[in-house]
Amino acid sequence: MSNQNESGNREDNMSQMTGKQTSTSRPTPASGATRSLGDVASARTVNAGKPNSGGSGLEARGVHAWFGKKHVLEDISMDFATGTVTALIGPSGCGKSTFIRTLNRMHEFIPTAALAGQVLLDGKDVYEPGVDVTKIRLKVGMVFQKPNPFPSMTIKENVLSGLKLSQIKIENSDELLESCLKRAGLWDEVKDRLNEYGGSLSGGQQQRLCIARSLAVSPQVLLMDEPCSALDPGSTLRIEETIRELANTMSVVIVTHNMQQAARVSDYTGFFLSDGGPGRLVESATTVEIFTNPKQKRTEDYVSGRFG
Amino acid sequence: MSQTTLNVKPEHPWKLTPKDLVTDLLGALFTLLSTLAIVGFSPLKGKLGFALTLIVMAIVTATVMSWIRLDRKAAVNSSTTVLVYIAASFVIMALASVLYEIIRLGAPGFSLSIFTKDMSETASDMPLTEGGLLHAVIGTAYIVTFATLIATPIGILTALYIVEVKGRFAGTVRFFVQAMSGVPSIVAGLFIFAFWMIQLGNSYSGIAGGFALTVLMIPTVARTAEEVLKLIPQDLREAGLALGATQWRTVAMVVIPAARSGLITAVILGIARVVGETAPLLLTIGGADAINLNPTAGNMSAFPYYVWKNLLIGSENAISRAWLGVFVLMILVLIFFALARYFGAAKGSRK
Amino acid sequence: MQEKKTIPSPRKITTEPRFTDKVFRGVVTSGGLIAGLLLGLIGFFLVFNGFEAMRSAGLSFLTGFDWVDAIPENGQAASYGIGAMLYGTIVTGILAMIMGVPVAVGTALFLSYYAPEWIKKPMVVVVDVMAAIPSIVYGLWGYFVLMPHAEYWAKLIHKYFGFIPFFDMPAPVFTRSPFIAGLVLAIMIIPIVTAVSREVFAQTPLERIQAAYALGATKWSMIKAVVFPYGRGGVIGGAMLGLGRALGETVAVYTVLNLVYDIRIEVLLSAGGSVASMIVNKFGEADPVELQALMGAGFVLFMVTLLVNFLANYIINKTARE
Numbered sequence: 001m002s003n004q005n006e007s008g009n010r011e012d013n014m015s016q017m018t019g020k021q022t023s024t025s026r027p028t029p030a031s032g033a034t035r036s037l038g039d040v041a042s043a044r045t046v047n048a049g050k051p052n053s054g055g056s057g058l059e060a061r062g063v064h065a066w067f068g069k070k071h072v073l074e075d076i077s078m079d080f081a082t083g084t085v086t087a088l089i090g091p092s093g094c095g096k097s098t099f100i101r102t103l104n105r106m107h108e109f110i111p112t113a114a115l116a117g118q119v120l121l122d123g124k125d126v127y128e129p130g131v132d133v134t135k136i137r138l139k140v141g142m143v144f145q146k147p148n149p150f151p152s153m154t155i156k157e158n159v160l161s162g163l164k165l166s167q168i169k170i171e172n173s174d175e176l177l178e179s180c181l182k183r184a185g186l187w188d189e190v191k192d193r194l195n196e197y198g199g200s201l202s203g204g205q206q207q208r209l210c211i212a213r214s215l216a217v218s219p220q221v222l223l224m225d226e227p228c229s230a231l232d233p234g235s236t237l238r239i240e241e242t243i244r245e246l247a248n249t250m251s252v253v254i255v256t257h258n259m260q261q262a263a264r265v266s267d268y269t270g271f272f273l274s275d276g277g278p279g280r281l282v283e284s285a286t287t288v289e290i291f292t293n294p295k296q297k298r299t300e301d302y303v304s305g306r307f308g
Numbered sequence: 309m310s311q312t313t314l315n316v317k318p319e320h321p322w323k324l325t326p327k328d329l330v331t332d333l334l335g336a337l338f339t340l341l342s343t344l345a346i347v348g349f350s351p352l353k354g355k356l357g358f359a360l361t362l363i364v365m366a367i368v369t370a371t372v373m374s375w376i377r378l379d380r381k382a383a384v385n386s387s388t389t390v391l392v393y394i395a396a397s398f399v400i401m402a403l404a405s406v407l408y409e410i411i412r413l414g415a416p417g418f419s420l421s422i423f424t425k426d427m428s429e430t431a432s433d434m435p436l437t438e439g440g441l442l443h444a445v446i447g448t449a450y451i452v453t454f455a456t457l458i459a460t461p462i463g464i465l466t467a468l469y470i471v472e473v474k475g476r477f478a479g480t481v482r483f484f485v486q487a488m489s490g491v492p493s494i495v496a497g498l499f500i501f502a503f504w505m506i507q508l509g510n511s512y513s514g515i516a517g518g519f520a521l522t523v524l525m526i527p528t529v530a531r532t533a534e535e536v537l538k539l540i541p542q543d544l545r546e547a548g549l550a551l552g553a554t555q556w557r558t559v560a561m562v563v564i565p566a567a568r569s570g571l572i573t574a575v576i577l578g579i580a581r582v583v584g585e586t587a588p589l590l591l592t593i594g595g596a597d598a599i600n601l602n603p604t605a606g607n608m609s610a611f612p613y614y615v616w617k618n619l620l621i622g623s624e625n626a627i628s629r630a631w632l633g634v635f636v637l638m639i640l641v642l643i644f645f646a647l648a649r650y651f652g653a654a655k656g657s658r659k
Numbered sequence: 660m661q662e663k664k665t666i667p668s669p670r671k672i673t674t675e676p677r678f679t680d681k682v683f684r685g686v687v688t689s690g691g692l693i694a695g696l697l698l699g700l701i702g703f704f705l706v707f708n709g710f711e712a713m714r715s716a717g718l719s720f721l722t723g724f725d726w727v728d729a730i731p732e733n734g735q736a737a738s739y740g741i742g743a744m745l746y747g748t749i750v751t752g753i754l755a756m757i758m759g760v761p762v763a764v765g766t767a768l769f770l771s772y773y774a775p776e777w778i779k780k781p782m783v784v785v786v787d788v789m790a791a792i793p794s795i796v797y798g799l800w801g802y803f804v805l806m807p808h809a810e811y812w813a814k815l816i817h818k819y820f821g822f823i824p825f826f827d828m829p830a831p832v833f834t835r836s837p838f839i840a841g842l843v844l845a846i847m848i849i850p851i852v853t854a855v856s857r858e859v860f861a862q863t864p865l866e867r868i869q870a871a872y873a874l875g876a877t878k879w880s881m882i883k884a885v886v887f888p889y890g891r892g893g894v895i896g897g898a899m900l901g902l903g904r905a906l907g908e909t910v911a912v913y914t915v916l917n918l919v920y921d922i923r924i925e926v927l928l929s930a931g932g933s934v935a936s937m938i939v940n941k942f943g944e945a946d947p948v949e950l951q952a953l954m955g956a957g958f959v960l961f962m963v964t965l966l967v968n969f970l971a972n973y974i975i976n977k978t979a980r981e
Binding site: 336354355356381382384385391392393394395396398399400402403405406409410413459461462463465467468469470472473475477478480481483484485486487488490491492493494495496498499503505506514518523526527530554555556559561581583584585586587590591612614615616621627630631634637640641642644645647 | 666676677680682683684687688689690692693694695698701704705707708746748750758761762763764765766768769770773774781784785786787788789791792793794795796797798800801802804805808811812845846853858877879882885891900903905906907908909910914935938939942950953954957960961964965967968969972977980
């Protein structure tokens with residue numbers, strides 16, 4: 001893979017990116033598919049480079065995870081600053097999904113699960129005793145692999161379901177409904193059928209409905225576990241646009257198998273790998289760097305498609 | 309890297325910490341003490357007053373504690389959690405009371421001599437050292453054996469028809485058998501009375517009771533056997549058929565042996581279902597105090613009938629006899645229950 | 660276009676089973692059909708034997724309150740109506756549902772979502788053992804153990820809620836009332852309602868549960884938003900299966916219910932009705948004419964429970980397929 005940034009250091013990359021940011025408005029992701037991943041990543045509008053102060057956003061500090069005796073994640077430390085999209089890539093079974101489930105405490109639903117390390121939200125450990133786990137999950141939302149709207153609720157009720165579940169009362173729910181659906185890029189398609197059931201939508205629309213549902217409780221962080229793997233390419237592009245849109249106000253962490261997607265949407269990328277043992281974070285850097293100038297041989301092999 | 313691994317231990321930060329546990333225990337203690345105080349200083353009296361106060365105080369304490377610690381939604385969650393636990397403890401208490409009373413009132417009359425005598429020379433009012441329930445043992449043995457001998461083949465054939473043959477009426481048969489398991493037992497008794505006695509002109513006998521229990525046993529056997537047969541993997545059948553075997557050989561040599569312990573469970577569950585049935589026997593066996601070794605003719609007794617008769621007599625010793633009968637009957641039911649679980653578990657472990 | 664394409668029509672594949680298989684299928688089919696036909700046979704024989712009584716009484720067989728034998732000396736004609744008993748059956752059945760279903764659903768929730776691992780298995784055994792206890796045992800326990808307590812509870816209910824017509828008492832006899840019969844029946848139907856509810860709760864799609872939790876739901880708000888909407892049909896079906904059992908229960912009700920041929924709304928009063936218990940009650944000394952009426956009563960009971968069961972199974976099967 002030809003790589004114009006081979007010798008460039010990170011600073012160069014950044015300036016290059018900022019330079020491109022002005023010249024290239026958002027490229028159509030479709031055209032990205034035909035170019036090299038490095039080009040895709042560096043051509044995209046980037047939020048990277050914002051100061052990553054430890055006090056804001058979400059941080060993982062030395063997170064380990066176990067299922068029973070099996071050590072599945074080893075010593076993962078990552079920062080997810082507000083205003084950025086972080087992609088987690090790596091072959092199946094490397095612990096990416098387990099990792100993001102530790103971030104909003106969905107990990108503990110597996111009976112044999114265990115954990116070590118800290119996950120800090122605004123500087124406070126979410127696993128601290130006495131922390132209200134439901135409040136953590138309100139602040140750190142999650143979108144799953146398969147679209148899962150509540151079938152017994154209408155589109156409107158689905159979007160507002162998070163409020164109902166948490167018994168939060170708000171004044172103008174219609175405004176919230178509209179803004180969430182707009183941010184999820186679904187408003188125009190459903191504004192005339194808000195009282196239809198969520199199941200009547202297409203797969204891609206359902207997934208955007210699920211995103212809107214997560215947005216309604218105004219999370220600081222949105223975790224997405226392969227949100228497009230069950231969708232067609234068209235819907236995937238819509239959701240990627242949505243993700244870029246969301247990154248203006250929150251931080252998004254997305255697990256993906258699709259390296260094109262990681263290159264298209266993310267500012268930072270973490271590469272996970274397991275060599276039979278626990279999954280480790282091999283390399284974590286700006287997306288441009290990962291795809292153009294990875295420090296590790298294994299990262300290079302993976303992003304260039306030599307394995308995985 | 310391996311060094312850091314040595315230092316970290318798996319933790320479960322979501323589990324209750326000792327501090328939470330202490331708080332919860334204090335809450336429980338407060339519930340108990342405040343209940344005692346309220347019951348002591350108010351007109352509420354007795355076990356019922358205590359229980360109701362305890363429930364109310366438990367809900368109030370849990371709700372208030374979560375509200376203080378967290379928020380309203382946690383409070384609602386806590387109160388519903390208490391309610392769910394109360395529902396489950398109701399169930400445990402009901403069963404505990406039933407079993408406890410059976411032992412308390414039934415066990416004292418128990419001795420091995422009751423299995424050697426019948427009631428032909430003893431009045432129900434006499435002390436329990438006199439007489440026994442051998443006639444009921446023999447009656448129940450006849451009736452249940454007879455019902456098992458008929459219901460087992462029909463039940464298993466029905467399951468085979470639904471799962472293996474998948475005949476044209478499989479769906480209908482399945483639906484009817486499902487509905488049949490809800491037929492009141494008294495109706496089964498009336499049916500046999502109408503058919504076997506009125507229509508065919510027979511009189512009370514053990515096999516009439518056996519027929520009535522058959523009607524109740526078939527659906528249990530058929531439905532359990534159906535579940536069991538459905539669990540047999542399709543590849544096993546295909547393997548048999550692909551070897552050129554007939555369906556009959558495949559079912560007989562492959563499917564049924566694989567499902568054997570499950571089918572045994574089905575039969576035992578069927579027996580446990582009918583062994584204590586009373587109503588249909590009241591209409592079909594006539595009842596007797598003496599041993600009747602002929603199941604095809606003459607009045608017959610059975611455990612449930614023995615209990616029923618003594619209950620209706622109502623004198624103190626008769627009621628003790630009824631409890632004794634219930635005690636023996638429950639032992640029998642629990643033996644079948646344990647056997648069914650044993651064979652059911654054997655099926656699970658083989659997988 | 661010019662080229663003529665011949666599309667072969669699909670061959671008909673016939674299997675000629677071997678002789679042994681024909682015999683096998685024949686035997687199995689007849690076994691299955693016997694079981695399927697049994698239900699029809701039950702209905703047929705009850706109608707056949709009870710037809711005369713039902714025909715001569717007409718609609719009043721269902722609506723009449725009297726169950727009077729003919730007394731030729733007085734010139735009194737027999738009059739058989741099961742209206743009061745049918746009403747009483749339904750009242751005790753509904754009372755059993757009101758008291759039993761919430762506990763059963765709570766227990767099912769406990770088993771599915773609340774119980775710690777170590778208590779789950781013993782609790783399942785508890786429910787299964789409850790289902791295995793014969794009804795005569797519940798009858799004995801209900802009469803000698805539960806009734807003294809329940810009588811006291813009934814007095815309290817009357818004392819504090821006596822202004823509600825249902826809890827009024829025209830005469831101070833609290834034993835063997837529909838309330839107590841309903842209580843015993845409630846305990847008897849708990850296992851089946853619990854089992855069916857638990858089964859549908861277990862089928863609740865995990866992804867919906869996770870979605871609710873990921874939105875910050877507590878256990879209870881998750882159950883309300885996901886488990887109940889999904890399992891509603893199953894719970895209703897399970898409750899109806901329980902109702903079917905309660906309607907047909909005989910000996911347990913017989914011991915704890917005083918049969919009175921009258922329609923009363925006061926559920927704490929020692930006066931109620933039960934078709935099944937009445938059949939046992941009258942069977943012993945019934946003459947052939949009364950026996951026909953009892954067969955008719957049995958047929959009505961059979962049809963009512965069958966209807967309830969059909970509906971229940973239909974609802975449950977529909978929920979399970981969803």
